[in-house]
Amino acid sequence: MTGRVAVTGGAGFIGSHIVDRLLSRGAEVVIVDNMSTGQPRFIEGALATGRATLVVADVKQLEPLVDAFAGCDAVYHLAANADVRHGPEHPRRDLDENTIGTFNVLEAMRRAGVGRVAFSSTGSVYGEAKVIPTPEDAPFPLQTSLYGASKLAGEGLIAAYAEAYGFTARIFRFVSILGERYSHGHVFDFYQRLLADPSSLTVLGDGKQRKSYLYIEDCVDAIELAMSDAQPRVAVYNLGQDHYCEVRDSIGWITAHLGLSPELKFGTGDRGWIGDNPFIFLDCGRMRGLGWQPRLSIRDSVIKTLEYLQANRWLLDAR
């Protein structure tokens, strides 16, 4: 996208990379972020271009979004509670920040006359998928987490808005994303805990959970490709790698890179937490059909993430 574009959650991990990419293409960018988990350092470079502005606003409030979106050609909606693990301790959080937040973004777009949206959904909407690798038209799933349920609700709202008001929408169901500015997830947690105690590492679940991951630049490539494509009104794309790893594999890469041999303490179940999905692996053939190809393997993405965290220890304290 070029022109004027708003990015909600634009100071966050994925959002700030999208901001940088849009700026590199010549767009003007309105960064909308409540700065609760967004980092000023992630958008320093963007703001220095003179073509990006920061609007500190929360998607839980409609009116400031209407103002922020004025004159925009598209909205990339990344702002969300991204913590899938602790949903049951805060049952209303995903509803407020993700479902109602997405409604507010759509309604503000409608009022501001913006009709093009990209949305960061999640592979968690497949629950415990019966078809693996899981395609976008997999059998109608049962939700297993409040996070997944809130993203499913967001997808539904977007498709209904597209039908009712003629929006064009691109919905992306991500696996976990890795890379520079990564600030939550298993690599972050393991690194943080190994810094505190290099001699042992406690793992949630039995470590045999199978997951796929994608490198942030590969993720942004896909989003930009899909947003520039002239396809029908609503299109849904899985975004992931064409391979997966076990949590134990990732632990091996991390400890080897750090030169550590901690005692590993595994849990007993095949799930790390309530609603954890022991096997996430998406069929990304639809996205590849547009000509997209990820460049970094899961292993290389894990190492790159680790190198970034080693060079940016401030981020460990910033949370």
Added chain:
Amino acid sequence: MTGRVAVTGGAGFIGSHIVDRLLSRGAEVVIVDNMSTGQPRFIEGALATGRATLVVADVKQLEPLVDAFAGCDAVYHLAANADVRHGPEHPRRDLDENTIGTFNVLEAMRRAGVGRVAFSSTGSVYGEAKVIPTPEDAPFPLQTSLYGASKLAGEGLIAAYAEAYGFTARIFRFVSILGERYSHGHVFDFYQRLLADPSSLTVLGDGKQRKSYLYIEDCVDAIELAMSDAQPRVAVYNLGQDHYCEVRDSIGWITAHLGLSPELKFGTGDRGWIGDNPFIFLDCGRMRGLGWQPRLSIRDSVIKTLEYLQANRWLLDAR
């Protein structure tokens, strides 16, 4: 279900029939209704038994629900905005009344210690289904209406609550329901307009929309059967007839029953409104697998509805 049971929307069309059925089985019933579309006359008989109480409360408010659910063994959650047609004119209504309403019901259940729920979802969650008759595990659909999106969100919340907090849930995806106390939909609209002008009838769309309908007593039979079944935590059931009709068929039955020959004025499109689905026909094999069998055909259900409306003209003015 016996014991103590709460029914949200218990003064509405479907809810009040569930209340009557529960009472006939010996249950104590807490009718929760904001009385916005619920009718005092629908629950007169229930209240007269001495085993039903009415709590005038709105599912948009959490706290009154916690009180209302105290001591209950199950909640039948029927309260909802059921107007699929005018969604685009009121974009936030389905979010507030259906999505947030369902969240409040679940959260109130959790706080009150109630772990069993029945939910009135809709065949509209399938959007424009690619598989017809549509089974519960049809390909992951795109939403086409704000109403469908809000029910999908409700389903997701229920499944996530079941996973997180151990709830047992039965989710019912209805076709349109017909019968006594029916108070909105095409039979209602056509009858009302033919009373005003028996000489002509304007039809939304080309009248070739194919829809299935189910008689209210058949619907309640199914809900009770599924709620008494000892199946796993979350089960989803389509509820409909094993045949469908065109809107033109239904108009023929209605006008013949009334002895009228109005001039029919059809629209041009295959949809009656934005998000209208030109072909709704659900595969109800899963529900039939429990031994359920509907007794009234669509035609007989339409006639029965019409006879009810003829004998209850007050309902035409009550809306």
